[in-house]
Amino acid sequence: MRLVLDSNEYLFAFGFAKKPASIVLMDLIVTRQALLTIRIPRLIIEEIRRNLPGDIFREVIAFIQRLTHIDEDFLIPFELGSKYELAGLKSADALIAAYAKWVRADWPVTENRHFLSRHKTLPFRVLTAEQCVKFIRSS
Amino acid sequence: MRAMKRSSTYTAQRYLTRIRRLVSKSRLPSLEPTDEQVIQMLRKTRKELWEAKIASGTR
Numbered sequence: 001m002r003l004v005l006d007s008n009e010y011l012f013a014f015g016f017a018k019k020p021a022s023i024v025l026m027d028l029i030v031t032r033q034a035l036l037t038i039r040i041p042r043l044i045i046e047e048i049r050r051n052l053p054g055d056i057f058r059e060v061i062a063f064i065q066r067l068t069h070i071d072e073d074f075l076i077p078f079e080l081g082s083k084y085e086l087a088g089l090k091s092a093d094a095l096i097a098a099y100a101k102w103v104r105a106d107w108p109v110t111e112n113r114h115f116l117s118r119h120k121t122l123p124f125r126v127l128t129a130e131q132c133v134k135f136i137r138s139s
Numbered sequence: 140m141r142a143m144k145r146s147s148t149y150t151a152q153r154y155l156t157r158i159r160r161l162v163s164k165s166r167l168p169s170l171e172p173t174d175e176q177v178i179q180m181l182r183k184t185r186k187e188l189w190e191a192k193i194a195s196g197t198r
Binding site: 007008011012014015016017019026027029030031033043046047050051053055056059060062063066067073090091092093095111112113114 | 147154157159182186
């Protein structure tokens with residue numbers, strides 16, 4: 001199962017506002033390593049870095065590096081991003097959608113409503129952490 | 140291979156525990172942002188990073 005996690009999942013798991021499903025998702029990423037492949041673009045790391053205190057970010061990046069494949073943003077095909085921008089996504093959200101398509105993710109996981117509301121125009125289903133946790137547990 | 144996986148799970152679990160300890164130490168419940176505030180904050184960050192990437196020609 002290949003997942004692309006949005007920065008909000010990390011913030012809800014490790015930041016000062018907590019979402020129980022995002023916390024459980026991080027636990028499952030650790031305990032179900034054999035089942036899950038996590039990939040994220042560099043942009044997600046930069047977003048997390050900007051929104052967490054330095055000492056917490058240092059631990060979070062060490063955690064991410066253990067279990068996640070990080071790709072540079074410039075590797076994502078530009079045309080794919082434009083395609084999703086034309087489909088109504090904001091530019092940077094379109095980059096994440098293009099990335100998910102490019103790495104053939106089963107599901108991008110996010111709490112971003114704008115992203116979730118556009119999922120009908122995307123070639124993959126977008127899940128919230130809560131939905132994702134249910135899928136993982138039933139696999 | 141199985142031993143490597145076990146050790147990687149153990150290390151990742153250790154990081155998780157450390158992160159949670161750090162967060163609970165520096166947490167101020169009265170200043171806790173709402174879910175919507177977190178989403179808005181990240182939206183703003185994403186916009187700024189994106190504009191910087193466009194301006195620098197890295198995207």
